[in-house]
Amino acid sequence: MNSPILITGGAQRIGLAIVEHLLTAGFTVILSYRTHHPAITELATKGAISLHADFTDNESVTNFIAEVRRHCSSLRAIIHNASSWDCEANREDLATLFDDMMRIHAKVPYLINHGLLDYLARCDEGADIIHITDYVVETGSPKHLAYAASKAALDNLTRSFAVKCAPHIKVNAIAPSLIIFNQHDSDEYKAKTLQKSLMGIEPGCEEVIRSIELLLNSRYITGRSIPVDGGRHLK
Numbered sequence: 001m002n003s004p005i006l007i008t009g010g011a012q013r014i015g016l017a018i019v020e021h022l023l024t025a026g027f028t029v030i031l032s033y034r035t036h037h038p039a040i041t042e043l044a045t046k047g048a049i050s051l052h053a054d055f056t057d058n059e060s061v062t063n064f065i066a067e068v069r070r071h072c073s074s075l076r077a078i079i080h081n082a083s084s085w086d087c088e089a090n091r092e093d094l095a096t097l098f099d100d101m102m103r104i105h106a107k108v109p110y111l112i113n114h115g116l117l118d119y120l121a122r123c124d125e126g127a128d129i130i131h132i133t134d135y136v137v138e139t140g141s142p143k144h145l146a147y148a149a150s151k152a153a154l155d156n157l158t159r160s161f162a163v164k165c166a167p168h169i170k171v172n173a174i175a176p177s178l179i180i181f182n183q184h185d186s187d188e189y190k191a192k193t194l195q196k197s198l199m200g201i202e203p204g205c206e207e208v209i210r211s212i213e214l215l216l217n218s219r220y221i222t223g224r225s226i227p228v229d230g231g232r233h234l235k
């Protein structure tokens with residue numbers, strides 16, 4: 001078995017699209033899921049290994065790392081995709097919101113990277129860590145303050161791990177703005193959001209997949225963040 005690619009939050013939306021692409025490309029894929037989405041059953045028929053993980057505390061992360069280590073002996077890449085786009089308007093307890101955002105977007109990737117560096121080092125062809133961050137790392141977000149700060153922490157970890165892990169392991173980030181809407185998004189929200197970028201479209205998961213392919217096929221890019229944002233920074 002070739003060295004698998006590990007992705008967190010791989011059972012729906014962008015994560016699921018990445019899993020399906022990697023399976024089609026011939027990779028072995030290990031994914032984490034929190035909710036047992038219907039897609040998990042089909043992914044199993046394609047050979048994907050789905051491991052349940054709700055990253056609520058340190059023990060859940062430690063247990064997940066141990067479970068991954070039981071299912072493989074090396075790793076080609078780790079893609080940190082799991083995320084919670086929560087906001088201050090939705091939560092009364094801002095201290096818990098802040099902790100939740102920092103845990104899923106910074107602490108979990110930090111612990112998983114450290115816990116599996118030796119498995120990445122065993123991949124003969126070189127290995128990759130990819131952090132999925134967000135355009136708001138550059139700007140902040142007045143409605144998602146803790147979310148944006150936690151994604152900025154993940155962005156910073158990209159550079160630290162790039163120095164720590166070179167040259168065998170490359171570490172990069174992908175910083176999307178709108179990729180795909182959520183089912184509950186109103187027409188008004190969609191119109192307002194589409195106006196925020198120069199391209200003015202909902203690009204779809206393929207834009208993130210193309211960036212992942214660029215990084216997996218590079219032997220030189222590391223410590224960088226690929227903006228996938230439709231020119232939003234120039235609007």
Ligand SMILES: NC(=O)C1=CN([C@@H]2O[C@H](COP(=O)(O)OP(=O)(O)OC[C@H]3O[C@@H](n4cnc5c(N)ncnc54)[C@H](OP(=O)(O)O)[C@@H]3O)[C@@H](O)[C@H]2O)C=CC1
Pocket residue numbers: 008009010011012013014015033034035036037053054055056080081082083084085104132133134135176177178179180181
């Ligand atoms: N969608 C977009 O337009 C944009 C996305 N991004 C980033 O791209 C990535 C993928 O986005 P998208 O597909 O929309 O993400 P989702 O909002 O669909 O979340 C991805 C997955 O993260 C999992 N997750 C959330 N919290 C936890 C937790 N505590 N423990 C374990 N798993 C958890 C969810 O599990 P569960 O199955 O339980 O729901 C979900 O499947 C994210 O990092 C996101 O921040 C950035 C900018 C724009």
Ligand SMILES: Nc1nc2c(c(=O)[nH]1)N=C([C@H](O)[C@@H](O)CO)CN2
Pocket residue numbers: 082083084085134176177178179180181182193
């Ligand atoms: N975990 C998530 N993070 C983000 C999402 C999402 O649905 N889940 N969506 C966005 C928005 O698309 C934003 O980029 C544009 O309004 C940001 N992060």
